Amino acid sequence: MKKILLGTAVLAFSAGMALAQDVVRMGTEGAYPPYNFINDAGEVDGFEREFGDELCKRAELTCEWVTNEWDSIIPNLVSGNYDTIIAGMSINDERDEVIDFTQDYIPPATSSYVALSEDADLSGVVAAQTSTLQAGYISESGATLLEFATADEIVAALRNGEADAVFFDTDYLAPIVEESAGELIFVGEPVVLGRGTGMGIRESDTELKDKFDAAITSMKADGSLNTLLVKWFGEDTDTY
């Protein structure tokens, strides 16, 4: 009797699963405005939310959004906790060995130094987010690298004097510098890093990658991607 009951329960459970539509889970960080962030309503928002939803519509996929820590975003993709990474991730060789990337959907972005004063020591202690291109750049530049798990923490470290400067994505830093009323300023020249931002997909998931590639191509072709880029990153941003 018990076995029959258990069997029915398992059947009912798997039937429920089978009825559910195919869902593609979009993994993002949720702490990287304007790329992606959690809005006041507690939902994922930002350029990538709008862009990702449009991609899913064009590729006829049902998408759900999942947030994950930046440090472990690649391992969790590989182990199957979600199906894509859409988190402002720049395409580079090191990451490309572990996962696959779609074509880029944001042109190579610039990174900038921000400090409290014009004469800040850029070869002193510079804060950057862990496992980013910027962190790699700083560790090779000869400055002392101070790593934090989130982008928000690097700015906090600059404000409380732990770091002489921060080095991060210009689009992320710009609104912060703007609203700091002169407390924070851009120093030095912006640097172009990476080969553009792409979606990360498991190497074994070629079918999904092709679908998203096609959707990105169609958004590039009809100019809707450019409209979105200008909406979220401002008039001066690079477009396709």
Next chain:
Amino acid sequence: MFSYCTDPSVLAAPAWFACYLTTGKLMLFYASFGTVLLLLAITAPVALGFGFAGAAAARARFAPLSWLGKLYIAMVRGVPDIVFFLFFVIALDQGLEYLRHKVKCPDWDQPIRQGSDFIVCQAAKLPLSTAPQIWHEIYGFTLAVVTFAIVFGAFAANVLFGAMRAVPHAQLETAEAYGMTHRQIFWRILIPQMWVYALPGLSNLWMVLIKATPLLFLLGVEDIVYWARDLGGAKTARFTDYPHGDWRVWYFLGLLVFYLAFTRLSEIVLDRLMKKLTHGQATMGGEAQRKAA
């Protein structure tokens, strides 16, 4: 939430906070307290169950069972929690998927490990990759409960094992003299009397368990620490109606108060329970109660 919340930038502080504290994001923060309490409510009895089974096994007269119980206690107690949490959850998940893979896709010819990818057939995924996010969350939460239960079960087993040995031997011998079977002695004499010896150790474990819940965060469950960190970070006016500076210290202060209040409450409840269990026992506490009465 409130009608006046449409433009928070013009509000005075009290109204601003009334609006801020009722945004959808803050609601998720409040709900995450529920997640933590739910985890505790499920994990504590399950861990106690693991502990009881472990202790009973460790003192079994059938040697292999006793070895198994002792091995479980020694192994889990000796491995650092964080290793267990990171390694075990992945191992458990991949182990389950591997078994399902063997059953559901017998004619699969590709290797399961391809570089860093762990690839099983679609039907063996757990939960199925087509399942909605909510199933993935439930699955993740369940893995967390099982992991917590195994870790804390081992400590509980050690405590209970010690408590069972602390019950005066004369009690068991008397029961035997009355002609009780081993099973009867275990359930009627040993178990009711051992709790008083076990409780101090178990209450310690409970306190440690409360404080260990932030490890949930490692397992990808969005708990109170995750939200406190996210909410506390500085916010610029472009992306929120409620811009503020770095408020992490206030959020973490809130968590501190929550954990302190919760552990204090637990202490009070455990003290009462201890008084109740001590009643009529041949311990110093029981003796003191008898004299006072």
